[in-house]
Amino acid sequence: MPITDLHALDHLAWELDNPSTRTSLHLITKWAPVDVTLGSAGTAQSLFTADLTEPIVNLVTNPAMETGSTPPTGYTAVGATVVKNSTVARSSSNSMRIDPANSATGEGAYWETETISGLSNDPNSQMTLNANVYLQDNANGSAKVRIEIRSADGTTTHAVGNEITLTNSWQRSHAFFPLPGNGAAYRIYIVTSDAASDAIFYADDLMVSLQRDSVARDYCDGEQGLNYEWIGTAHASRSIRRRGLVAIRGYNLYVTHNAYLAYDRVASSSVGRLVKAASYISQDRLHFNSISFINAESGETPRIYGEILGVHNLKSDR
Secondary structure (H helix, E strand, C coil), X not given: CXXXXXXXXXXXXXXXXXXCCCCCCCCCCEEEEEEEECCCCCCCEEEEECCCCCCEEECCCCCCCCCECCCECCEEEECEEEEEEXXXXXXXXXXXXXXXXXXXXXXXXXXXXXXXXXXCCCCCCCCEEEEEEEXXXXXXXXXXXXXXXXXXXXXXXXXXXXXXXXXXXXXXEEEEEECCCCCECEEEEEEECCCCCCCCEEEEEEEEEEECXXXXXXXXXXXXXXXXXXCCCCCCCCEEECCCCCEEEEEEEEECCCEEEEECCCCCCCCCEEECCCEEEEEEEEEECEEEEEECCCCCXXXXXXXXEEXXXXXXXX
């Protein structure tokens, strides 16, 4: 079934259905590859930890500035020359290069949302529009820029993000606005906050999301990892982060050197299962949040690789 959600409140519908009583012995709905070499002999290390990262929808259809040219697709220049650029990039291959005209504050570019509202399927919960972007100038120039949430015509400023003093490292500006119940579109501005500035700067990884809170969550697009995907065409559609593997129910692993494995504990010779070198091990019907390991022989650094199996929803036991 295609995903058309504008937010992640119904993320459980993205997954396989909960098992019936008849099939409840087969609870595997998530998979994750692992390949970890012990970093330091004698020091226990995590092999895998349950992923409790919140699911999310990024509404921006070209968040990494990868498509289009002058400006990147979906963005509109305002008081600046705006182009796609490969000089610096935080993710993928490009960023958006912004050259302000140096005549007023608020020069840069904006991206516009579709019509959205603060209503959700929970009548006691209002949705908040969160917008954040990474910024730098590749020069340590110290000009000041930020993200802003404005009305669809750009005349009303609803929220102003934290001001970024530009350096040659990526920094994130975040703004949020509790949405009213009536539907409206909004412009997300990436602009200078000095009275006038002609410092060229770069923007990348714009994320705009509907959430119940005002937390700047990790950036999301379809290329970020196992639980990420584009809803449509890459770099031309919304993207989602699914819920990860929240409980370990089994594994299939290969262990290169003698090692101790422990579930939900820090592995040691007294707390752990001894696994012999060059062993394939497999286990199911577990319910743990983490697995750690440590070498069993002095000086060795075992490598463990294979797959972890589990579920995306702890309520799937009902």
